[in-house]
Amino acid sequence: MSYEVLECDLLVVGAGMAGLSAAGWAAERGARVIVVEKAPQIGGSAFLSGGVLWTAASPKKMELYGAGEPALGEVICERYPEAIAWLRRRGVDVSKTMKVLHGYGYQIDIVEHLKGCVDLVEKAGGHVVFETTVSTLLQDKEGRVTGARTVHQDGEIDVHAKWTLLATGGFQGNPELRSQYIHENARDMLLRSNVYSDGAGLRLGREAGGEVRGTNRGxxxxxxxxxxxxxxxxxxxxxxxxxxxxxxxxxxxxxxxxxxxxxxxxxxxxxxxxxxxxxxxxxxxxxxxxxxxxxxxxxxxxxxxxxxxxxxxxxxxxxxxxxxxxxxxxxxxxxxxxxxxxxxxxxxxxxxxxxxxxxxxxxxxxxxxxxxxxxxxxxxxxTFTFGGLTIDTGAQVLDNKGRAVPGLLAAGSDAGGAYGVGYAGGLAMAMTFGITAARTAGWQ
Ligand SMILES: Cc1cc2nc3c(=O)[nH]c(=O)nc-3n(C[C@H](O)[C@H](O)[C@H](O)COP(=O)(O)OP(=O)(O)OC[C@H]3O[C@@H](n4cnc5c(N)ncnc54)[C@H](O)[C@@H]3O)c2cc1C
The missing domain is CATH 3.90.700.10 (Succinate dehydrogenase/fumarate reductase flavoprotein, catalytic domain)
Incomplete structure (x- = not known):
């Protein structure tokens, strides 16, 4: 059976905070990006959020309050100034500094940011498509991820991409995975997020050889x-x-x-x-x-x-x-x-x-x-899960021996380890790792 084929530099699965931040960043630097989104609109949990983009005030505080892997926590702190500068440069509304829990941040116009990212993608010749998901990742003989088979009600299209980013927002919408990775009581937990994030990123990453941080129950x-x-x-x-x-x-x-x-x-x-x-x-x-x-x-x-x-x-x-x-x-x-x-x-x-x-x-x-x-x-x-795919500080998905699965990235709640039983902002984590993923894909 043959499939219609599209080509791009970066394929992004999920048009929320991590996915669109990566897509917009790469597109602004000339990448052709295709973003597939399961919902009929962009935004995911980011559009349900208050739009307070905040983080811990230093890597030490991140270690204390985020309580995840220090190296991943550091990425958030290091990239945060760059993320804020990028928003300001594009004219996105950013408030004055405010204290948030054990850190600091800004109220941003989240709708303006994410819609702006869609504009950047389209201006660079890419697309954001809705009500579309991914059945499987495509891999060559050496195991490099070369894109994905995307599924829409009108049919399937193979998207060939130099890099593929999983950014489907975690597995909080999946009772079975919640009970497996968090606690048996978590099966019946109330869902305080978008309804689409049900673990697709985890499944796809794992099928391609990625490891899931099963020990992180946070x-x-x-x-x-x-x-x-x-x-x-x-x-x-x-x-x-x-x-x-x-x-x-x-x-x-x-x-x-x-x-x-x-x-x-x-x-x-x-x-x-x-x-x-x-x-x-x-x-x-x-x-x-x-x-x-x-x-x-x-x-x-x-x-x-x-x-x-x-x-x-x-x-x-x-x-x-x-x-x-x-x-x-x-x-x-x-x-x-x-x-x-x-x-x-x-x-x-x-x-x-x-x-x-x-x-x-x-x-x-x-x-x-x-x-x-x-x-x-x-x-x-x-609201979202911490125990996603194992990644390195460049947002590359790792296998259980710590080797990168070539061509495969994960960011936002699909990536595990940045937080343990702690929290220092979801939007900042998604945006900074989204930018990191785009950089790893070659878009500095
Ligand atoms: C009520 C509420 C308030 C919040 N307030 C704040 C706040 O003020 N500050 C803060 O830092 N954080 C806040 N958060 C958390 C923040 O919104 C998330 O941490 C952040 O959006 C995560 O980004 P993400 O890209 O990983 O996921 P999302 O932004 O949820 O994006 C994931 C996207 O992937 C799509 N998707 C899912 N499955 C598939 C699939 N199979 N194929 C294609 N697409 C798929 C989803 O539809 C969604 O659009 C809040 C969340 C909620 C719900």
């Missing part, structure tokens, strides 16, 4: 209150309990199970491993005033997260005393008495022995003793 996500109906994109931020790093979390046995103060994203990771993958998130009047009603970044609107959760199906209580908290916990299948004992231990240690508390509190350790108390049952929701 992912980025947030704890959310119970929704009336999940799926509407506005819930992704509305119901996220970003302030859980200032609260306490208790599992069904009434036990704390992690250092909550590290961040809501790591709390999400730890909660999926708890019985029935849920927890009670508890905070007091001080935390409510200082964190649960304040925006996570300067550009987001303030909102009372507890009130919004309760208006949309949340299970919670505003309690005037500890006894009411215990009753609420017991009524919802948690061990209320054990939870109150644990809370009392926490308050004692916060006052007299934070340094020997277990689990520890490394970032903020103040007693929860100002009524009223807020308790909300929370569930993990996943």
């Amino acid at each position: 992912f980025y996500g947030h704890l959310v209150s119970k929704p009336n109906a999940w799926g509407e994109e506005r819930y992704f931020t509305m119901l996220s309990q970003y302030h859980s790093d200032h609260a306490l979390l208790f599992n069904e046995q009434g036990k704390r199970f992690c250092d909550e103060s590290v961040g809501d994203h790591t709390n999400t990771y730890h909660t999926v491993q708890q019985p029935h993958a849920r927890a009670i998130c508890l905070w007091d009047a001080r935390v409510h005033a200082e964190h649960a009603t304040k925006p996570i970044v300067a550009t987001a609107p303030p909102m009372d997260k507890f009130a919004v959760a309760m208006e949309n199906g949340g299970e919670g209580i505003i309690a005037q005393n500890y006894a009411e908290l215990g009753n609420f916990a017991t009524a919802h299948g948690f061990d209320g008495e054990a939870m109150l004992r644990e809370l009392s231990y926490y308050n004692d240690q916060a006052n007299n022995g934070w340094e020997v508390m277990t689990p520890p509190r490394t970032e903020s350790c103040l007693p929860m003793d100002r009524a009223p108390y807020y308790a909300l049952i929370v569930y993990p929701a996943i």
